[in-house]
Amino acid sequence: xxxxxxxxxxxxxxxxxxxxxxxxxxxxxxxxxxxxxxxxxxxxxxxxxxxxxxxxxxxxxxxxxxxxxxxxxxxxxxxxxxxxxxxxxxxxxxxxxxxxxxxxxxxxxxxxxxxxxxxxxxxxxxxxxxxxxxxxxxxxxxxxxxxxxxxxxxxxxxxxxxxxxxxxxxxxxxxxxxxxxxxxxxxxxxxxxxxxxxxxxxxxxxxxxxxxxxxxxxxxxxxxxxxxxxxxxxxxxxxxxxxxxxxxxxxxxxxxxxxxxxxxxxxxxxxxxxxxxxxxxxxxxxxxxxxxxxxxxxxxxxxxxxxxxxxxxxxxxxxxxxxxxxxxxxxxxxxxxxxxxxxxxxxxxxxxxxxxxxxxxxxxxxxxxxxxxxxxxxxxxxxxxx
Ligand code: SF4
Numbered sequence: 001x002x003x004x005x006x007x008x009x010x011x012x013x014x015x016x017x018x019x020x021x022x023x024x025x026x027x028x029x030x031x032x033x034x035x036x037x038x039x040x041x042x043x044x045x046x047x048x049x050x051x052x053x054x055x056x057x058x059x060x061x062x063x064x065x066x067x068x069x070x071x072x073x074x075x076x077x078x079x080x081x082x083x084x085x086x087x088x089x090x091x092x093x094x095x096x097x098x099x100x101x102x103x104x105x106x107x108x109x110x111x112x113x114x115x116x117x118x119x120x121x122x123x124x125x126x127x128x129x130x131x132x133x134x135x136x137x138x139x140x141x142x143x144x145x146x147x148x149x150x151x152x153x154x155x156x157x158x159x160x161x162x163x164x165x166x167x168x169x170x171x172x173x174x175x176x177x178x179x180x181x182x183x184x185x186x187x188x189x190x191x192x193x194x195x196x197x198x199x200x201x202x203x204x205x206x207x208x209x210x211x212x213x214x215x216x217x218x219x220x221x222x223x224x225x226x227x228x229x230x231x232x233x234x235x236x237x238x239x240x241x242x243x244x245x246x247x248x249x250x251x252x253x254x255x256x257x258x259x260x261x262x263x264x265x266x267x268x269x270x271x272x273x274x275x276x277x278x279x280x281x282x283x284x285x286x287x288x289x290x291x292x293x294x295x296x297x298x299x300x301x302x303x304x305x306x307x308x309x310x311x312x313x314x315x316x317x318x319x320x321x322x323x324x325x326x327x328x329x330x331x332x333x334x335x336x337x338x339x340x341x342x343x344x345x346x347x348x349x350x351x352x353x354x355x356x357x358x359x360x361x362x363x364x365x366x367x368x369x370x371x372x373x374x375x376x377x378x379x380x381x382x383x384x385x386x
Pocket of ligand 1: 299300361
């Protein structure tokens, strides 16, 4: 299940209220009883542990065996997940004993918890790598801050060291790797990145996401080398359709001529592909937003990012130095906001890390998200982000 921005903005107000009420119950209770079944129980448990930050000694799994004891306890909170047969039986036992003060979660809240907090297998995992901080376009509200970035290119050796290490940890298995930026084609070593990616991860569906501007500037020799290398390494090309004066049909036809798989998209995440919109990811500069609300963030445990030997659960903390430098702010990234791929012993540690909100999430004002604006060039003013 993949949620789009539209899904999130339509239901986020209601879900924020629901998640906030779970947090309130957890915080005021001496013990939290979690009533859920199978694998799902793990994710509700993980929500209370990792998003609400309740000490594990206070979290108890409620089952048919211990349900009769809890009527004697005071100051407890009960969370009831999916209403399956077992949970219905537990509810009826609670009602029989006169205990009616429990919180039954909505199906949508449970689905969000399950989806966002799932610990992925290598084949389900994907991440992005920025090959260039800067860009040859200047889009408003760019969530990589490329229009504000000083020119900076990723070093090939640095990348190979990281990809080799991840390949060892993941046994060469992955869903896909996305090479982007900034504008990735500003990195003249792009074909080395393509070959290295395919060499260490032979089975994933890998892609380059580009604005396409440089694709039309190749001479014949560069063109052949580029498209043939993309084809030989089984990479996809995704061209974002910005409303600028470039011949998108010519880009599409050229890729097809070389047999390269190409996708033209106004926004790879949008419901409506007919026009390009910008999403306003508002910050809470005070850093006091509740991190459990990050479950409603599209990027959380999705836009995972590899940078300098570290995996981040989303690209925001990995690029925030650009925002900080440009606007003179100090949104801080701690060593709990990433995991060092050279210090872990297994991929499992990375997957578990990515399934937890990062402390940096406190800077994201999720409640204010949801506004979309027709694409236009950036004003480079902080109002695009607050
Ligand atoms: S830091 Fe957290 S809330 Fe902010 S964009 Fe990333 S995952 Fe979402």
